[in-house]
Amino acid sequence: MDGVFLQSGTPTGTANATANATANASAGGPIATLPETISGVLGLSGTLGDVVGGLLGAFLIANIMLGMTALAGPWAKRKITAAFTDRIAVNRIGPFGLLIIVADAVRLLSKELIVPEGVDRPAWDLAPIILPFSALLGFAVIPLGSGLQLADPETGIVFAFAAASIASLSLVMAGYASNNKYSLLGALRSIAQNLAYEIPLVVTAASVIIFAGTFQTSEIVAAQTETLVSLGGVSIPSWYAFVNPFAFVLFVAANLAEIGRNPFDIPEAPTEIVAGYQTEYSSVYFVLFYLGEFIHIFLGGALIAVLFLGGPAGPVLPGFVWMIIKMWAFFLFTQWARSAVPRVRIDQLIEMGWKGMLVLSFANLVLTAILVGVIA
């Protein structure tokens, strides 16, 4: 394949240098990953080039994600919820209240880090680090468009799911190590929930993989560039959300549960079990959890975009911008659900997962397999 579609439009902002480099690098073959581009620009080669390029690339991607999270957590979340509930929300500091991000960061980080008695120390400290780490790890294989992709292994999508699943480990560690019953309940709930929803999630993703015939994220994206139908000169690409809307809905629902957002925010369930697994965390550790949750939302959005919405593809704007728009659209969706949908009960959630979603996702998989087998 060639990377022409991925580079449509003008590169802007941070992506400027790298995108140009990508355009050069990809002229004669598969698109270069970000580390390759960076080492190419710096003129480094061999192991040194891999290391420097990898580190710089990872640094760049992680910072983009953390920057988005900083915007989403203290500011956008409040603004969006306020819009849904007829309020104004933060508007005092800076334009549109944007500097609340700085104020909140200072506030949260300057709080005392309370370490409760009897916590299981290494686990308790590691949990808040693992959560954002696992989500960031998933971004390693996500094609963010405009050449921003850290790695493009053949098993890319599997790696993304695997990395995202590490989050459960973090929640369990936090819940177990906190020496708090609410935390324990939250941790147990999160295990039950992730078991019940990860299977439908992955099985639904498998139906897309059957269509695309590959695990490689860039290939999945490329497979969606073909025209599905042409309506009056406008060609609709064969995004899997259009090809198989049923799988799309299933995946979005399972993804909500996977990242623990309303109506499936059961591991936290503020009115029931206080704050679930993160009850005992304060200050920096709390910020890390908070960050981790938001990066997970964005990772969820990125996975949906890659699997169902053509990845970074889109008209006029550069691919990277489209990818960001799609991720934020999913973020908006989670906040919408948060403002409007009641939380289901834990037993109802499990029942929906095992008796409903699992069956539907397997039905979807089998049907897709038959269809693809017959047509192809």
Place this chain on the structure above:
Amino acid sequence: MSLEESTPDTVDTGVTTAEEIEALLGDLVLDRDDHLNAPGFVVRPDQVQDTLFRLRDEAGFDHLSCVTAQEYEDRYESIYHLKKYDDPTDEVSVVVPTPTDNPVSESAEPVYRTAEWHEREAYDLVGIDYDDHPDLRRILLPETWQGHPLSRDYDQDRPQVVPLREHANPLQEDHEGDEDDTMFLNIGPHHPATHGVLHLKTVLDGEQVVDVESDIGYLHRCEEQICQQGTYRYQIMPYPDRWDYISAGLLNEWAYARVAEDLADIEVPEYAQVIRTMGAELCRIAAHMLAVGTFALDVYGDFTAIFMYAVRDREKVQNILEELTGQRLMFNYFRLGGVVWDLPEPREDFFEMIRDFLDDLPEALEEYHDMISANEILQVRTVDTGVLPPEVAKSYGATGPVARGSGVDYDLRRDDPYGYYDELDWNVAVEDGCDNYSRLLVRLREVEESAKIIEQCVDLLEDWPEDERTIQSNVPRTIRPDDDTEIYRAVEGAKGELGIYVRADGTEKPARFKIRSPCFSNLQTLPEMSNGEYIPDLIASLGSLDIVLGEVDR
């Protein structure tokens, strides 16, 4: 005599006369001690259960409204205020005197479940022992408190030491039995969903509630004692606002106004009654809005639009009430014999304001139904959870939306009319579901009914002739009811039957002032509703009870 005995277990809709009761009780009656509201019968402390069983099963007194305990110079006394759910004007008081040196009386708990908490409170504050009581512990004060604050020999200056040993090892109670895999969980006193400082001692089996016990008293403010130190005429009147501070102010004020007016035989002008009725219903809407909003918060689990919408509508009501009373929360608008001032001028603007609100209300309610009661997930969450069968509700003395959500058709505004309610056209909202959903629906429907009442009141007030606008009757500056006059009167508050018992001793201050809080009785039903349910349902049930801890703990 034989009439009553020949028809046991039937609920007689007719009023049972004092003579019939006396004949029914026969030799159980030692003496008569009539109260202004009801005939009173003195019985022996060891025959309480016999008496109450007979009254419940053969005369249909199925509602133990309140238990008042007090100490006289020569004796202790427990008073059981009985009513009928079918006709709350049909009342009887069972008076149980016990000697000062041995204040032991038989418990009424086997007859009425609600007596458990009421008697615990009597034991806690006054110091009467109840034989046969399943769990006679302090309820409002800490377990280690020394002395009983409402008894005559209580030493106020004695330092109270509350040792920390109670909190020594909170994990000790983790296991109910050696083989059970249960977990003990403290929900509260600081918890996002306890609506105040309520402490639920919960035993869990996995996610399911095996047992829950409410630990109350964190907000005990000696309300009864404070009232006993105030004069009838002026000093008590502003205080009821503070009992249930969820903007049920005028409803609470009415409870005191009603009991004091009946006690001192004060007439209230009709015009003032209409204003009172209107104000009280506005308060009910405000209170129900908050109840619905917080219930949605409990079930939805996050800060949702519903809470903001409910607060928005509540705000409109509060603006109206501010115009009327000058206050937004602690109204202090009622006076004995009427209200403090007339409607604000210009009256047209005020009526316009209310009408605007009433015009918008159907649409707002439609919105609530769209967002809450028609929401499928909410229905899955609330239908058939927190089930409270009507018989259980009655036994626990549940009233208000909690009782009406269990199909108990009981509303003092209609059944024991006061104010201007019996002149107006409105309905009592009753739902038969007995679950969390029904209680939610009852509140939403009651808002509609309140709106109807307010509209009729506005119509009346608009046409009221100018020279007949008497807002207060002539009330003596100092009120001194006769010595040893006793009265128990209740009104329909936002949460249910808010009753007050007052004993006068010939001075200008009450000798005993006892508040029957609806939340106190309603909260007692929580274990019945949530045992065997999941934690989220426990939280939802608690939300559906709509308790205010200020009123529970008094």
